[in-house]
Amino acid sequence: MKTFSKLLLAGLVSAALMGCNDDNDKAINVTLLHINDHHSHISSDDFDYDVSSLGLSATTEAGDPVTEVAVNYGGFAMMKTLFDDLAAAAENPIKIHAGDAITGTLYYTLFAGEADADVMNDICFDAFALGNHEFDDGDAGLATFLDYLAEGSCQTPVLAANVVPHEDSAIADGYIQPYTVLQFEGEKVGLIGIDIADKTKNSSQPDDGTEFLDEIETAQSYIDELKLDGVNKIILVTHYQYANDLSMAQALAGVDVIVGGDSHTLLGSDALADVGFNVQGDYPTITTNADGEPVCVVQAWEYAHLMGQLQVSFDKKGVVESCAGTPVMPIEQSFSYEYNEDDSAVLDAADEALVVAALEAVPEMRMVVANENTAAMIAAFDEQKESLEQSVIGQVAEDLCLERFPGQGRSTICDASETYAMGSDISNIVAKAFLMVTPTADIAIQNGGGVRVDVAAGDYTIADAYTLLPFSNTLVTLDMTGQQIITVLEDALSNTLDDAGSSGSYPYASGLRYDVDASAAEGSRISNVEVNSRVAGDWAAIDTSATYTVVTNDFIASGRDGYDTFGVVYDAGDFVDTYTEYAQGFVSYVEMLTEANESLMALPTDEYSTQRYIGSDGCDHSSQSDCAGY
Template identity: 30%
Template sequence: MLKATCLRALPLGLILLVTAACAPLGSEPVSTPPLTLHIAHINDTHSAFDPIDGQFQAQEQRVYNQWGGHPRLLTRIEQHRQAASDHQLPFLVLHGGDAWQGTAYFKVNEGRMNADILSRMGIDAMALGNHEFDLSNAHLNTFIEYINFPVLAANIDTSNDPDLADQANLKAYTLFRFDGAEKRVITRADISQAQRQGAQVVAVFGIALDDMPSISPNVGEVIFHDMVTSAQAMVDELQELGVAHILAVTHVGNAVDVSIAAQVNGIDAIIGGHSHSLLGDFRELGLGQSARPYAERVANPNGTSFTCVVQAGEYAQAVGLLELSFDADGQLTACGGGNTVLSNAALSNAAWFSDAERQQSMPSTKANDIKQWLQNVEGFAIVDEDPALREVIDTTYREPMLAAYGAPIGSLPEPIMHVRRPGDSGSDQHGSQLAPLIAAAQFNYANSPAVQRITGLKPDFALVGAGGIRSGLEEGEIREGTITLEVLPFASPLSIVPLRGSVVRDVIEQTIIATLPDGAHAGRFPYGGQLRYTFRETDAGIDGEVTSIQLNTGTIDAPRWRDLEDNVLYNVVMNSYIATGNDGWLAVAEAQRERSDRVDLIYVDGELQTRAVARIRALEGGRLQVEYQGQGIDCSASDVACNTDATAVVSYLQQRSQAANGVLLPLSYPTVTLERVNH
């Protein structure tokens, strides 16, 4: 939606031809004093309002601490704001999108809490993330209406969407006037006066994923335009208005941000999200090093200017601070800064611990020695929570959230780790421990006699996409809500899809290849249950091949492996999101284009029922639509429960827990092996 510009309803091909006509004639960038701009930024916070248990390395000592949470983010942001004010420097706070989903807080409050908490944090603008479409456009409209900052996306058109068409707080861009550290939001009509008075004008525009309909099916009638073409058109328009300092806040992934920067002239900095990239070198803390640096300078196609690209991790664990310097002509001359992970204090109520079970509080003398050592470590800060924001969370939202978790289903003697792509976050070539367990659980559910009687199908194996799993499992008690509210919160029906072995091979190769580039969105990475495979990268970050795929014809605990055959038809269990081909699983959709024998599983009034799929239709704009043979699925109906993906896992974990005296463990063998070049 190109609100506040004359581009809103135009075909994208005409945008570049009309931008000059949209702007006042003769508006040229006006020479102003040099500018230093500081930007605090966060992204992919995913309703992580409370701290998250974590750990780091301090010399030879492993420290078990807590990271982040929104009250801690706010304290750090306010520290940066005060430092900028003390030096009379302009300051912005930007959010790279995906504030929604992630914890039980979101499931219970459906975005209302997100709007409340974020509006207390002094945010200036936010990118439109894919998870902001997870409920409905009516819910998204309510969220955008409530927050006290704009949501930005210059490459969307909402004019035909009944919920978002008239939402004035969803914009293509926003403008800020700075008189020293004093900041005001202005309109395009105010630009010339601001510059005549010697003020600095900074524009921030947004870019959303142009393949959003294939990632977030519930986008209504919103149209998404090409990211690169839209970004260049937006920059051209802003420059015609006389704006010299132009920032983009995006939710497209670090690798795509770099690609946009290399194809678009005139963006000074891209503040991103989506790939959950904690950019920087955190090896001294045992937290690894990102493949790409923080504040990477990417040359623009004109060969003279460059764009600075940043991102700040995930789940409210870190705050980035980007420092930009411009000369009197508005040219970006330097960029720097870095991300800082935010820890609780060693002697707080939730102290540091010396053991993974968090039973042994770290002695104060040892903690003080580590704190002394940390003073010389970049990228780490001990930060107290903002007490007022903590009080709001605890008094208004915490009790209903805790009540939603339900009964215990078992206990973990140690964490079961989840990463999206093997090798990330210190993991080995086998990657997530949790994803194969979830795939095995979903297979086990579909393979039970009770479910087979209803479906008429005996499953062979299961596949899951890593992005559908929103967290790992911490050591200790596991409740139903741990799975349904945290780990698998999307309430997606399970599907059983007959697919030939060649299609399974294709989808595994295609989805893995898409995740190979540094900074790529890795949510589509596949994991198997009753299936194992090896993928060998042949060209670093670009290409590779599956060298082995085998299915388990034995049990989960006593596997017997047999090679997958390309011409054999297998019944594959997966959630309906990827079974429809979303998030790059297009080979699955293509296999159902003419005809599908797939069945989807839901509960109606507590009774398990199936819905037979006729085929998958590809619609305009990249949307994929399920066409049912008879009655379809309305997950919003009060008598319908669609979250069979999660209830299957709850049922399996309950069975495993009962068989093992309440103790839950990951699978004892790997199902994924990713062989990387130079890894």
């Protein structure tokens, strides 16, 4: 009798794990509406659209035909409309956010997650999976954001199956759960959250005692648990990167759909790529799990620019019969163009209709009217933001001079003699700031042209930081050999000296110093290169065969401004985008100094990246005071 009972129990467990159903189970359809990685980008953005082939009647002030218009797209006001409209028309809709909701813009810097939580609650997601950047301000910072999220009526489940907070963690008491189970037509659908483990531990700032378990082992464990509970339709909501999601799908038994994030992967049609967007795969991408059954993998790019829309049909055993869909990019039906250097104009109705027709021919693009209530909510935060931008975050102890090449004389508040020998004060400081706020980096490199103004002694505000670093660049890390680092410095110099490029390519650095001879032949201008990783030890000659992690801005990381060797590494995929705007990184550095009762001031001379400079005329700025130029 005991043997029979054991066999019966084993059979029941096996049947549950295999997704065996009773006669009441049935096939159902669900619609997944999802975003990921909005990174505190709650307002709309714009992109330039080539209209040269549309025959518009509009002309510039000079009478030239308009060849390009600005298209306003994305943002939570349009996303709210889109989610509401598509959910109302969908069969069994599930609204999902796959992580990295916070950090990246002033909306987080100033409001600590409140603005993000409010727009998320406005949409009312059915599940939110934690991403690595949720831990950028430690467990306590995450708790603050999740408290704001919990203030809404949605009570969105926060999923993180492989995150184990330590006993005293601010998120230990009921903030997160491994999964949630939804019911449609009497059928259960399980959603399991998975965060990327190593990246979160090494690139963000979780508490020391908080653990991040293996993604695949944890996912399988909870899939099995849900199967035992009679749930045979399993969706993983992952912040684990597109390529990892595909590998994980094949390694797991019982998984049906993966809604992912972290890699900011744009999936879509060739038509979307033809407009100029970097489409990296099919939406959905279909693979098979360890059982040989279909798995549908999707992701929805970044910054609330696009919403994924996936229809999934399950049979009564919980196996995917089909999945299909098209991501949707919400677009405002109003288009501006550059009328002259100072003014823009809006297309008239006839030209607008031509642009709308062309854009709507792209399957992913849809004209959307922004939700008025959401727009008003964002406008209220914008009003506060304008005031808070003037908040003093630190003190500047002395005037900090701007320069590109040493001796160029670009500064408006400093005498040329002050930057004559070693170049810019503030550009060296910016490089150090990026190094200090990027814990995985050994050294930092910043192009001189990316730093825009002198910094005068006195109070320093958030607005000052965004004036200093006004571009929408993010901080990126690249793993490079010592020889590649030397070569990239040579690239930067060559861009100006050999290729007549911008003088803004001149390289500044932190944790890295060198001598420059602008009069030498191409490829031989950099010498005496030394490294002091994180400026935490002693200076030593760079090891050309060793690998170092370099933090820089994504503009030059991709090979722009003459930084060709960066571009080679970047194109090979050997980089990590932190998705932290570089101005926000500088704000964080100034706040770090303030917390330590320190002011922003010129670095010690041994930390300046240019230790000796010989101009293109052969004049040594270190020993001669009458060099004519750079």
